[in-house]
Amino acid sequence: MTSTTTQPAVVRAPAPRPQRRPWRRIVLHGVVLLGAVAMVYPLLWMVASAFKPESDIFSDPGLLPATFTTENFTKGWDALGIPFSTFFLNSFVIAAISVLGNLLSCSLAAYAFARLDFRFKKTLFAAMLATLMLPFHVTLVPQYILFQSIDWTNTYFPLVVPKFLAVDAFFIFLMVQFMRGLPRTLDDAATVDGCGPFGVFWRIILPLMRPALAVAAIFTFIWTWNDFLGPLLYISDRELYTAPIALNAFLDSTGASSWGPMFAMSILSILPLFLVFLFAQKHLINGIATTGLK
């Protein structure tokens, strides 16, 4: 038995023990496999349907298009009079700026909590944790009034500026936890060498925090890419729409009738998430597994 507390607890499977009853293994495999198929079937069917002619979508529950067509994509791409590339670019810009803002502001605050001394530290730390539990809707109305009064409606400011002010306290918490695991002797050595607190943060802590920063970046990207309520409230110009808002407008304009093109655009809109999932899976899984457990 080796201790599993020091490394991410999710990477290794326990060694299979010799089984007395092999049929049990087969049943277990069967159940898990069937469940997995049931889980992804709707997603696969949506991908398949995007390549089917409209009439087949409603008659064919299968995963292989009988007639293969890319017409849905060409139809959907310009359905709103503006090419969908515009909406993807908008989504991407907002997500990228948000990632930058979160990494910067949350790591700064986390460093103060983990390594520096100041008055009211306990109180402020508790306040930070309290904001973790705060329903987003409690501040929705006054925030809207605030942003409206400074003429920020129909801009991206209300969506990205809060990220530079570390409002996603979840990531501060994550980073504080991570920094506590870094040996303090490193800071002391750097201090002796003449580094101030900013030097220590920039040259020592940040480079060592890469895993935590990766988790924060990935989740920020996913959340902002998926965000619907924010852009729904603040963005009214079509040119400024993000992909989810564009999808919603597409749905409205067709009265939920052109499923083929809608599926085609839906797939494109979750493709970036899927790519993140493929390439950053380890960080994702560890991020989820370690936010609750050391």
Place this chain on the structure above:
Amino acid sequence: MSVNTASPPGTTVAVPPTGDLPERGRRRRKRRWAAWLFLLPWLVGLFGITLGPMIASLYLSFTDYNLLGRLSFVGFDNYVRMFTDDPRFVSACLVTLKYVLVSVPLQLAFALALATLLNRGLRGLAFYRSVYYLPSLLGSSVAIALLWRQIFGGSGLVNTALGALGLTDLPNWIATPEWALGTLIVLNVWTFGSPMIIFLAGLRQVPQELYDAASVDGANAWGRFRRITMPMLTPVIFFNLVLQMINAFQAFTQSYIISGGSGGPVDSTLFYTLYLYQKAFTDFDMGYASAMAWFLLVVIGLFTGAAFFTSRYWVHYDGE
């Protein structure tokens, strides 16, 4: 203020000690000053974007304000109106409560069941884990809500498949008041992957010796699960429960897309947050919406508080 703090199991929320090297006073003062610089963005956010607006919305909840006209103070009027003169508010509460109380336990049950199965030394664990997690990643997106709208529509995938099995006379699931909320519950249960991953990580922390000892004592698989896995996992169950509960109370996008923003049919999918949105941004009844927001905060606080309060009776931490 009824805000409470959750700390995930296995983490301590003690403020980390800051071991200063013995230094000259001047230098220490400089460090104190530096700390505030580091905290500056977060402090601006805390007061300007979180606490400030929170207090503002508490104040607004006692007023009548429509964003354009004058603001007038009405005392507890909004709160009284919610409970005595607004059937839609009551149905929004009931819909949301049903959604939370049905979908969260189901979601956690699936998550725990699958985590237990996957933890039995299965080959291809990483692959299965990813497949089960994928819906969690995509679940809150507009694209998936759109897909759901088709799947559970009158001539959608579900009915096509059931029709192929020879069933006739099938309902349009999302347009029938009895079934519409069910489709949203199914959608939330479908995203059980992320609590499953947290359970898997928790299962890895259960010492193998306990299972071996139990086997020697003649416990069967169910006995091992009941007597070892469940008690050892209670902190993780607790953590997942609080997390998913808070999420479910705030669900919005799915019901907005599936009902076209209306919460229909007949308000059967009118989530609390969707009604709040309608009140604030369709009727511009900002005072009322603020009152609703504060009531939501209190309810989430009560549920979380109840979870914490009862936790000492069913959550076992190390060495108990």
